[in-house]
Amino acid sequence: MYKKLAILTLTTFGFQGATYAEEHAHWGYSGKEGPSHWGELSSLYVECKIGPHQSPIDITNAVKSKLPQLKFDYHPIPLVIQNNGHTVQVTTTDAGTLTIGEETYKLVQFHYHTPSEEVIHHQPADMVIHLVHKNDQGELAVVAVLLNASSQAGLNNHLLEAVGNNLPATPGEPQKKGEVSIDLNELLPKDLNYYAYEGSLTTPPCTEKVKWHILKHHVTLSKAELEKFSKLYPNNNRPVQPVGDRQVLSSD
Numbered sequence: 001m002y003k004k005l006a007i008l009t010l011t012t013f014g015f016q017g018a019t020y021a022e023e024h025a026h027w028g029y030s031g032k033e034g035p036s037h038w039g040e041l042s043s044l045y046v047e048c049k050i051g052p053h054q055s056p057i058d059i060t061n062a063v064k065s066k067l068p069q070l071k072f073d074y075h076p077i078p079l080v081i082q083n084n085g086h087t088v089q090v091t092t093t094d095a096g097t098l099t100i101g102e103e104t105y106k107l108v109q110f111h112y113h114t115p116s117e118e119v120i121h122h123q124p125a126d127m128v129i130h131l132v133h134k135n136d137q138g139e140l141a142v143v144a145v146l147l148n149a150s151s152q153a154g155l156n157n158h159l160l161e162a163v164g165n166n167l168p169a170t171p172g173e174p175q176k177k178g179e180v181s182i183d184l185n186e187l188l189p190k191d192l193n194y195y196a197y198e199g200s201l202t203t204p205p206c207t208e209k210v211k212w213h214i215l216k217h218h219v220t221l222s223k224a225e226l227e228k229f230s231k232l233y234p235n236n237n238r239p240v241q242p243v244g245d246r247q248v249l250s251s252d
Helices: 003-008 035-041 158-164 223-232
Strands: 070-074 077-083 088-091 096-100 103-113 127-134 140-150 175-182 194-200 208-215 219-222
Touching: 077 158, 096 127, 096 140, 103 140, 127 223, 140 223, 158 175, 158 223, 219 223
Parallel strands: 140 208, 140 219
Antiparallel strands: 070 096, 077 088, 077 175, 088 103, 096 103, 103 127, 127 140, 194 208
16 A cells, blocks of 8 residues: 555554654565565564554455445546556545445545455455545545456446556656546446455555455456556565454455
């Protein structure tokens, strides 16, 4: 998950008094700055190494449970897009909310990983989009939408096409594309059954107590669209982490 969001939530989860250098310690997906070394790059990233409830995970033994429905209330917004050096993020101010039971979360941003960080029965998808929500208490709820590519004609998804056509080639500040409108409803599958578990941010500082919701039904995108995303940031996915003592629940 996105680095700047992680930094933004440091005080929410009790990380205070960090230096600027620590907050901005560089990390990546390979070599000495790769996932196996994140916990050594900064004192703020130690949870990446020692946290017992890290994400992502390989979902293999989910327990059926009467989970609440995921109730999305999204509406169209102008595209605000940024290449942050690790992925491409779309800021979603006033895009709508997600309600789970009695708790409502505001959608704050979404971003992608290729291939997917989430793995189900040892099988990743071609890509995943993380829809990041936050409630009034600063708690995070993330919905993972898994996507697989196909060469079948007529698969153009307006939202993915709009984002794919405006991917910033180099890292920089957010760019507002006022003439481009996106609607997150176009990304969601019709069947919203999901897996649920408690985990962490999937990028430094790997803060825990994030509520994860992995949609079971995949969305299809064209191979051409997948290539646009993966060409810019291939393999920007953290390896799966131990499940440990956690129980993964299934909504059906």
